[in-house]
Amino acid sequence: MSNARDVKRRIKSVENTRQITRTMELVATSKLKRATDRVRAAKPYGEALEEVVASLYAPAFAEQFPLLRRPESMKRAAVLLMTANRGLAGGFNANLIKEARTTLESLRGQGVHTELHIAGKKGIAYFRFRGEEIIQEWVDVGDSPTIDDAERLIASLRQRFTEGEVDAVFVVASEFRSAISTPPRTKKLLPIEPAQADKTAEDFILSPSPGFVLERLLPAYVRNVVFTSLVENAAAEQGQRRTAMKNATDNAGDVLEHLTRTYNRARQAQITQEIAEIVGGAAALE
Numbered sequence: 001m002s003n004a005r006d007v008k009r010r011i012k013s014v015e016n017t018r019q020i021t022r023t024m025e026l027v028a029t030s031k032l033k034r035a036t037d038r039v040r041a042a043k044p045y046g047e048a049l050e051e052v053v054a055s056l057y058a059p060a061f062a063e064q065f066p067l068l069r070r071p072e073s074m075k076r077a078a079v080l081l082m083t084a085n086r087g088l089a090g091g092f093n094a095n096l097i098k099e100a101r102t103t104l105e106s107l108r109g110q111g112v113h114t115e116l117h118i119a120g121k122k123g124i125a126y127f128r129f130r131g132e133e134i135i136q137e138w139v140d141v142g143d144s145p146t147i148d149d150a151e152r153l154i155a156s157l158r159q160r161f162t163e164g165e166v167d168a169v170f171v172v173a174s175e176f177r178s179a180i181s182t183p184p185r186t187k188k189l190l191p192i193e194p195a196q197a198d199k200t201a202e203d204f205i206l207s208p209s210p211g212f213v214l215e216r217l218l219p220a221y222v223r224n225v226v227f228t229s230l231v232e233n234a235a236a237e238q239g240q241r242r243t244a245m246k247n248a249t250d251n252a253g254d255v256l257e258h259l260t261r262t263y264n265r266a267r268q269a270q271i272t273q274e275i276a277e278i279v280g281g282a283a284a285l286e
Helices: 002-056 092-109 121-129 147-162 210-285
Strands: 076-082 113-119 134-138 168-174 184-190
Touching (some): 076 092, 076 147, 092 113, 092 121, 092 168, 092 184, 113 121, 113 147, 121 134, 147 168, 147 210, 184 210
Parallel strands (some): 113 134
């Protein structure tokens, strides 16, 4: 009887776990929908801003604007890693940490002095455990990042790049392609390297001058790249969490099915034994 009772307790435990994972899956699905909407809302502005910066850019501006400065050699680089504050998101945090380690090792292999800046408790905990020096830490960026969060993360790095204290800034975050495709990537944030534009400043009637416009757009462009990375990272986290919780729920269902069969066999064996004992006792009384 004890065997059947043990199986029954395990069935109850797995059922409770399945309820929890199912609830977390539903919560992640709801958050994913809102996060996906934020990603879609942020893209048009970011793409337009990138197009304008690319159109106004000219090599001569590299001397005028520090954010466009391209050092002859990269001696010191900063890496900004974005991870989550919570776990239970599959390989989301592990993949980002692995990407950051690869980036750091690659830079150090080139003789570049690196410094690490991290947003998210999971990344901070990992690199603290490894004894890595962390220059700046942020643990208060939530599921709905704002442009103010982006400014807090990048303000000091942008200032230090402007003053020549670092020669490059890299951002490690997830690229949100879909709910099931969120690969980690390393993006070079500074110096700004505008893409080739279809139109140039000569195609526009500008007042004030392109230089005046760029002076105000470049900091906004850098801030918006960080904001977009935060938004995509938040959406990727919810997508990975939903997938992980769905897999856990499905696995719990498989375990329940196996345990139920085991319980039925054990119960049947006990009933058979009880019947045999009754029959044997009746036969002994004859």
